[in-house]
Amino acid sequence: MKKIGLLSVLCALVLAACGGGGGSNDDGKAANNADVPPAVNGDFEAQGMYSGTDANGDKVSGVVLDNGTYYFVYVNQATNALGLVQGTATASNAVFNSADAFDYQIYRSTAVHGSVNAAYFPQTSLNGSFTSAANESASFSTTYSTVYDETPNLAAISGTYNGAGATFRGSETVTFVIYSNGSVYGSGPSGCSFSGNVKVHGTKNVYDTAIVFGDKCPNRGETFTGVVSVNGNALIAAATHPDRSEAFVVAATR
Numbered sequence: 001m002k003k004i005g006l007l008s009v010l011c012a013l014v015l016a017a018c019g020g021g022g023g024s025n026d027d028g029k030a031a032n033n034a035d036v037p038p039a040v041n042g043d044f045e046a047q048g049m050y051s052g053t054d055a056n057g058d059k060v061s062g063v064v065l066d067n068g069t070y071y072f073v074y075v076n077q078a079t080n081a082l083g084l085v086q087g088t089a090t091a092s093n094a095v096f097n098s099a100d101a102f103d104y105q106i107y108r109s110t111a112v113h114g115s116v117n118a119a120y121f122p123q124t125s126l127n128g129s130f131t132s133a134a135n136e137s138a139s140f141s142t143t144y145s146t147v148y149d150e151t152p153n154l155a156a157i158s159g160t161y162n163g164a165g166a167t168f169r170g171s172e173t174v175t176f177v178i179y180s181n182g183s184v185y186g187s188g189p190s191g192c193s194f195s196g197n198v199k200v201h202g203t204k205n206v207y208d209t210a211i212v213f214g215d216k217c218p219n220r221g222e223t224f225t226g227v228v229s230v231n232g233n234a235l236i237a238a239a240t241h242p243d244r245s246e247a248f249v250v251a252a253t254r
Contacts, residue, residue, distance in 0.1 A: 163252025
């Protein structure tokens, strides 16, 4: 893809795509209190869709799946720097830990290994920090979005979304089409195109995706897998290469 100044577009769209009302808790207890939060939905207590900010001035939006895999997109409001923090975590007794996190600094074409340590309260908040292998740390604070609890519906999210897409190889405007059968197609003005699919992930309003890049793309023939989330008319897709060396992010609206 061609590198062009579209990260400001991404900035606005990221906020729209994972926004929504936060959950509430009647007793108002903080996540780091001694009382253990109740489990929700069985498998993974910290699962959900979240949005907030971090210490670098970034807007953060992301998803924690019921298997502990997470994808958090961030955009810096001052510099338009775009990135993705992705990995797998454990969650128990209000503590969220991940030792295999990667910070995909797409604006720098760099993947930084590190860890995430956070406190969570189910259906309310996830607050903590990412620490790199070089011991550089950035804290974040996010709240739960009830969009995650809506009934998933492929027909409802189908349509044509226009916005921006980026990998380590560059960024450009993209059209991202979801068909009612779950097929996906996208393209940009450079001639780069991609295709794939989205599938409902369990019972929650988030979708697994696999994207394959076409012959005119720098990533030609490569497959990226991850998640798609849709809130109203706004979409975010976040996916990584199988060897976790690179990431692909799309933010668009229909």
